[in-house]
Amino acid sequence: MQSIPVDTARLGVLRCAIAPETKISNFETQEVKKDRDGTPVYTVAVTVRQDGRRISVIEIAVSGEPKGIQEGQVVRVTGLTAFMWSMGDRHGVSFRADVITPVHATPAQAKGGDA
Template sequence: MQSIPVDTARLGVLRCAIAPEVKYSNAETKEVKKDRDGNPVYTVAVTVRQDGRRISVVEIAVTGEPKGVTEGSEVRVTGLTAFAWSMGDRHGISFRADAITPTPGATGKGGGAG
């Protein structure tokens, strides 16, 4: 699986759409997904506002629970990487980051100048 670094500076304003949730490796047993070092993996849904009004939502996996990240808050995503995957006739792109943190000094839900 090839990793593709993503330049987050070109993505515009990033906001948390769904607060961090633990990621499960098995949804039926609620077994928490772990990274190579045994740390829990979390998922954060982030909105990406591209050209004006168009908004996309991407789910980003990150090791450890991102502290201070709440729904509607502006966030900084560090070390974002995309991975192309395929399983049988299914395929897609997944995202992983080194860290997701609140943007210092940013306003919460819908605030700030546009």
């Protein structure tokens, strides 16, 4: 599976749509997916909006629980990569990041002003 680095600076504002949740590898047993080191993998749904265009939602996997992230909060995504996948006649793109951290707004941004 080939990984493609993603330039997050070109994605505009990234905002948490669904707070971090553990990724399930087996729905029958509810087994949590783990990375090579045995760390649980979490997914965070993030909205992406470029240049005032339509908003897209992508799910990003990350090892370990991202701390301090709440729905609606602006986030910083570091080390984002995309993976093309296919299974039979199904195919798509998955995303993985090294780290997802909250971006704390300045007082002017929190009140809706320009900063």
